[in-house]
Amino acid sequence: MADAPKSAKLSIGDDTYDLPMHSPTAGPDVLDIRKLYGQAGVFTYDPGYTSTASCDSTITFIDGDKGVLLHRGYPIDQLAEKSHYLEVCYLLLYGDLPSAKQLEEFENLVTNHTMLHEQMVYFYRGFRRDAHPMAIMTGVVGAMSAFYHDSTDIHDAHQREVASIRLIAKMPTIAAWAYKFSIGQPFIYPRNDLDYASNFLRMCFAVPAEDYEVNPILSRAMDRIFTLHADHEQNASTSTVRLASSSGANPFACIAAGIACLWGPAHGGANQACLEMLKEIGSVERIPEFIARAKDKNDPFRLMGFGHRVYKNFDPRATVMKQSADEVLELLGVENNPVLAVAKELEQAALADPYFAEKKLFPNVDFYSGVILEAMGFPTSMFTPIFALSRTVGWISQWKEMIADPQNKIGRPRQLYLGETQRDYVDIERR
Ligand code: CMC
Secondary structure, three states: OOOOOEEEEEEEOOEEEEEEEEOOOOOOOEEOOOOHHHHHOOOOOOHHHOOOOOOOOOOEEEEOOOOEEEEOOEEHHHHHHHOOHHHHHHHHHHOOOOOHHHHHHHHHHHHOOOOOOOOHHHHHHOOOOOOOHHHHHHHHHHHHHHHOHHHOOOOOHHHHHHHHHHHHHHHHHHHHHHHHHHOOOOOOOOOOOOOHHHHHHHHHHOEOOEOOOOOHHHHHHHHHHHHHOOOOOOOHHHHHHHHHHHOOOOHHHHHHHHHHHHOOOOOOOHHHHHHHHHHHHOOHHHHHHHHHHHHOOOOOOOOOOEOOOOOOOOOHHHHHHHHHHHHHHHHOOOOOOHHHHHHHHHHHHHHOOHHHHHOOOOEOOHHHHHHHHHHHOOOHHHHHHHHHHHHHHHHHHHHHHHHHOOOOOOOOOOOOOOOOOOOOOOOHHHO
């Protein structure tokens, strides 16, 4: 953390407190309130953490006003165009772009850990056939700590490294098998001659009776979707992973907690909710009705895939995703896709509406991703598992950073208590 040359003064009644300030390499200055309670006996109040930096980090930076997203300093649009997912994984995990040799070694390492312990097959079979793949993923990833005992000691750097590689390598197999199980098809095992994205596509779409020939264009589009979701600073699921990990829990338990948090429709579940919404709208004529509903404070409906806590200009991931949607649909020969047509018209209608302009609501990463994933053949229930697969490297990078930080201590927020003060127990016959 940078030195703290600046400070702020806080007055409470007649007393004044000096609060140190930290200057980041980018972004707003940060007021350090760690000693505030000890000195002044007050808590700060920030539900939803709208003004709170929960940690220091060197991994990902977002400038929400300018629509900038940097991983280790590199802009996401450059990474999406010039790099690929495993290279971005290396960058997030180790801090710099790899040399050709480092990349080759890393890719080999990941490729050689893609198989799951064979006994996990029985674990899958315990789920109901109609289980949501996110439910299966949460369970299976949590259960990894029961299968990989040799990588659960968080105090051992080697074990942390092995757990990291295992999670990144096995997540496509875990997600693909969750899908296969839900549609009643046999599991397809990974193949070491395929790249990360191609392997995932094949494990989802091949059957023992007929192999699946991976279209390199679809594989590239899949890889780009992985890259665009790889990390996103201290979002809800990443903060969940950090909080779970702060107690010393093992990495598989922590990542399972992240997956559970990601599932919600305000977070990673928005991609499924968004495509379902676009289909429900159905035709451009119905767009005004849904815009009106999104603006109606008495209606809980929100435009899914719209708005973001941090981005108040545009989400740079959405820009790349929109281009990808056009490219993929054209290459697949899908002309006049009605869902894409509704999405584009809805985007225009919302951007032209003062409600969305005033509240700075723009399409986010989830607005166009579902259109691409559906064109590739995925059901909506697989959209959030694909997000979870992609984000695993971000969760792990943040987890590793946190464990290595000597300032790491258990996360323990306080509260503004508004309940009853102490009162005496009343016997049941007197209530
Ligand atoms: N449609 C209609 N109104 C909205 C929307 C929306 N999608 N998003 C925010 N608003 C309104 C909201 O009603 C509020 O109005 P008011 O100030 O009058 O009460 C104002 O905008 C601010 O909203 P907020 O809920 O206080 O903002 P937030 O930062 O807490 O929430 C959000 C951010 C992403 C949860 C929210 O914009 C939302 O629910 N969007 C739809 C779900 C979605 O697409 N989520 C994916 C986010 S990106 C991927 C990811 O992180 O996983």
